[in-house]
Amino acid sequence: MGIEVKNLIKSFDKKVILDNISFKVDDGKILSIVGFSGSGKSTVLKLISGLIEKDSGEINTSGGDIAMVFQYSALFDSLNVFDNISFALQERKDLRGKYTKKDLERIVAEKLELVGLSGIEDKYPSELSGGMQKRVSFARAIVTEPKIILYDEPTAGLDPISSTLIEDYIVRLKNETNAASIVVTHQMSTIKRTADSVLMLYNGHAVFEGSPEELLKENTPYTKQFVNASLEGPMKMN
């Protein structure tokens, strides 16, 4: 089932951020949510992950863990890579004591290999580049075998080559975990390389929903403005 969102509404201080948003993401598929800054993209992720409460509507998921990759990685800077990745396994109430030190070492090594960073267990986040931090946060996110993975602007602040690498890992993780994924992004390259479907938000409303190919082909004022990165069009920057 993945994720099914129906008629989702969320306001902050009487300002409606999401107004009646509905969408569905199946297992093993990636939905890309695009739109201007402040259009409510990250709010969708925070609602699904349970970080904030919805005003109304429904969020149905297939159960299991929900993982989230944050815009600036949000690695625990006082812990090394090993402790960052194994954090949930060591500290979560229902998992604490379930894994031996050897189990943890094996699991962390597996996850690091999956994101192409073997052998950096002892390093601290401050010793890693932005792209490496992002990949460590991927490894941390998948350590509990989540059924849903949420990415908040995963390529923000990265150079084009690192961005491409991150996009490849998003697809790789989808294939490895068969999780339903949502990627919030501004970048066309991320949409083209990762997304199975696209949802465009503007002022809390869904103004486009379809495949990446349709986004590029469709000639509505919204899609045209977004694809061409134009200042002219119905979407105005606040």
Next chain:
Amino acid sequence: MVKVYYKATYTYKIFKMLQAEVNSFVSTVGNITLFGIVFFKGLLSFPTTFRTIMEQASRFGVSSLPITLSIVGMTSIIIAMQVAGEMVKQGGGNYVGMLISILMVREEGVIMAGFAIISMIGSSLASEIATMKVTEQIDAMRVLKINPVHYLFTPRIIAGTLMMPLVVIVASLFGIVGGAIASNITSGLTYKAYFDSVWFGLSMHDLNVCLLKSLAFGFTITLISCTCGMEAKEGAKGVGIATTKAVVWSFVSIVILDLIFAAIFFY
């Protein structure tokens, strides 16, 4: 048109600022209460390890002891310098040790240690947690289904509550000994006369209240500091505001607590 004019008046702006301050005050009091309840409820499930508590405890002791000893030691020396000579002249030399020890155990030791802990530890706790908040590390913890109050607050509050009496005992002893040396140097009061007076003046009641008060101070300072850190809003400015708030709230709270203790136990 009338509405715009109304909103631009100074009275309206002052009112709105006051309203925001009151809202912030009520919200912080609410959060301190809420996090305090979550902390006590969490204790039942042993959310932290002995090792983590010891790490925090050593941080408390190592960071705060030098400054606490300096402050309390110097305070007792200053008091002895000003009072001992005068008391000896007036024939009250036998009461100098009692005066300084009671002052140290009932008041100076614990309040000065409190101020030192707030400056060294409270501010550091608040800024640490505030930085974690603004860099989304707390959100990451929540998504990983780990309660940040249990993970972050519990070891810090337990360590702070248990270390505070130790720091206070060492500081008070240091203050009493400092007072003896200063009294001897400045007014020729013998160590025997000084310490006889200390044993005569100090009671178990004083020591018990001192320990109880230091436990309460340690708990209050760490709970307030962690809560203010958790309340931090976005950016570097948010971390700064949270740290200042933690220091101010902790200072005011321990002075109010001190007043309550004095009223209950010594009035």
